[in-house]
Amino acid sequence: xxxxxxxxxxxxxxxxxxxxxxxxxxxxxxxxxxxxxxxxxxxxxxxxxxxxxxxxxxxxxxxxxxxxxxxxxxxxxxxxxxxxxxxxxxxxxxxxxxxxxxxxxxxxxxxxxxxxxxxxxxxxxxxxxxxxxxxxxxxxxxxxxxxxxxxxxxxxxxxxxxxxxxxxxxxxxxxxxxxxxxxxxxxxxxxxxxxxxxxxxxxxxxxxxxxxxxxxxxxxxxxxxxxxxxxxxxxxxxxxxxxxxxxxxxxxxxxxxxxxxxxxxxxxxxxxxxxxxxxxxxxxxxxxxxxxxxxxxxxxxxxxxxxxxxxxxxxxxxxxxxxxxxxxxxxxxxxxxxxxxxxxxxxxxxxxxxxxxxxxxxxxxxxxxxxxxxxxxxxxxxxxxxxxx
Ligand code: FAS
Ligand code: PHB
Numbered sequence: 001x002x003x004x005x006x007x008x009x010x011x012x013x014x015x016x017x018x019x020x021x022x023x024x025x026x027x028x029x030x031x032x033x034x035x036x037x038x039x040x041x042x043x044x045x046x047x048x049x050x051x052x053x054x055x056x057x058x059x060x061x062x063x064x065x066x067x068x069x070x071x072x073x074x075x076x077x078x079x080x081x082x083x084x085x086x087x088x089x090x091x092x093x094x095x096x097x098x099x100x101x102x103x104x105x106x107x108x109x110x111x112x113x114x115x116x117x118x119x120x121x122x123x124x125x126x127x128x129x130x131x132x133x134x135x136x137x138x139x140x141x142x143x144x145x146x147x148x149x150x151x152x153x154x155x156x157x158x159x160x161x162x163x164x165x166x167x168x169x170x171x172x173x174x175x176x177x178x179x180x181x182x183x184x185x186x187x188x189x190x191x192x193x194x195x196x197x198x199x200x201x202x203x204x205x206x207x208x209x210x211x212x213x214x215x216x217x218x219x220x221x222x223x224x225x226x227x228x229x230x231x232x233x234x235x236x237x238x239x240x241x242x243x244x245x246x247x248x249x250x251x252x253x254x255x256x257x258x259x260x261x262x263x264x265x266x267x268x269x270x271x272x273x274x275x276x277x278x279x280x281x282x283x284x285x286x287x288x289x290x291x292x293x294x295x296x297x298x299x300x301x302x303x304x305x306x307x308x309x310x311x312x313x314x315x316x317x318x319x320x321x322x323x324x325x326x327x328x329x330x331x332x333x334x335x336x337x338x339x340x341x342x343x344x345x346x347x348x349x350x351x352x353x354x355x356x357x358x359x360x361x362x363x364x365x366x367x368x369x370x371x372x373x374x375x376x377x378x379x380x381x382x383x384x385x386x387x388x389x
């Protein structure tokens with residue numbers, strides 16, 4: 001098999017990039033380890049920046065997003081002392097859209113056949129070869145058959161655990177890593193949300209987040225110790241603790257119901273530099289991870305793809321390579337600022353096991369400052385809606 005650009009991974013990064021390249025007439029094939037059903041079963045992000053919704057609009061794949069996405073003009077940061085509404089529209093003129101990553105992925109998947117985007121699912125043993133040449137190729141196994149996909153470029157959109165980043169020589173790659181001493185226990189339930197907007201709370205017991213997927217489907221998170229197991233959290237225990245952490249007002253508005261999904265995600269900040277090596281590019285979680293507190297993960301994958309698709313268009317249309325030279329630097333400039341914001345909000349809103357009394361007062365003082373400072377709220381708002389490309 002032969003193509004122009006071979007993409008590893010059919011998550012949001014791979015599918016978005018694949019569609020953008022197909023739309024530009026660049027032959028593209030995606031090789032994905034899992035089945036489409038498995039990819040859609042992963043419950044992840046919920047908040048889309050304009051960067052991401054603009055790409056869906058540019059592709060003409062925003063019909064459902066426009067019909068079902070929820071326009072959000074603000075969100076809340078709360079603690080025992082304050083409930084602060086960050087009015088993102090008043091402070092930045094921009095809004096965000098609540099529309100699950102699962103739905104973005106579904107829209108991109110469903111449109112692939114009619115748009116000529118080839119996605120090979122259930123491809124095992126994916127391996128990268130000759131990435132320092134102008135003729136790299138991917139080896140994989142499909143239905144027990146060994147396959148070879150030759151390409152001009154390979155793009156690793158294979159997430160944190162994929163093979164692409166590991167194909168870059170250790171002598172070249174720089175890794176930056178921070179693992180947080182807690183995880184997020186997420187629950188999805190077909191019950192109406194407890195509020196019209198998202199609520200991030202820093203309670204004595206720990207962080208909680210009230211989010212949603214629609215007016216009838218809620219998404220909640222509780223900070224839990226790293227050694228917790230999902231089976232330690234029957235639904236009733238989750239609902240009781242959520243009610244405590246959200247406080248009496250929001251807690252009283254919670255509608256309980258059976259979990260349709262419940263899982264624990266570890267939190268980490270991670271960046272791998274550079275995002276290009278020879279004919280291999282990295283995009284999305286293969287190159288960076290943020291704690292989900294700032295709702296940046298999916299949106300950073302989208303901005304990587306916006307930069308890289310422009311660079312690939314310039315090459316295939318005009319033979320230009322300047323986009324390739326600048327890709328890593330441009331993408332990393334936006335990534336590092338999102339890493340900072342995600343680390344900041346995670347540090348502000350979570351209880352750390354090693355936290356001293358002084359550290360706790362610093363968190364409460366920061367929230368008190370934010371509650372009374374338009375400048376502080378503006379800084380948070382402009383990062384939350386997404387910094388310019
Ligand atoms: P993805 O990980 O989504 O996709 C990578 C794809 O590559 C997968 O389909 C995988 O099967 C495939 N792959 C891996 N190895 C392969 C191989 N060897 N061969 C072929 N294919 C391979 N972000 C938020 O903004 N908010 C959240 O609440 C949030 N929650 C998250 C919870 C969890 C448990 C995780 C892991 C991430 C969460 N994120 C969240 C971040 C998440 O949304 C990512 O940023 C987003 O999925 C990035 O998309 P991709 O880069 O496409 O990576
Ligand atoms: C979600 O709805 O899954 C979500 C929303 C905002 C975040 C993280 C997760 O910061």
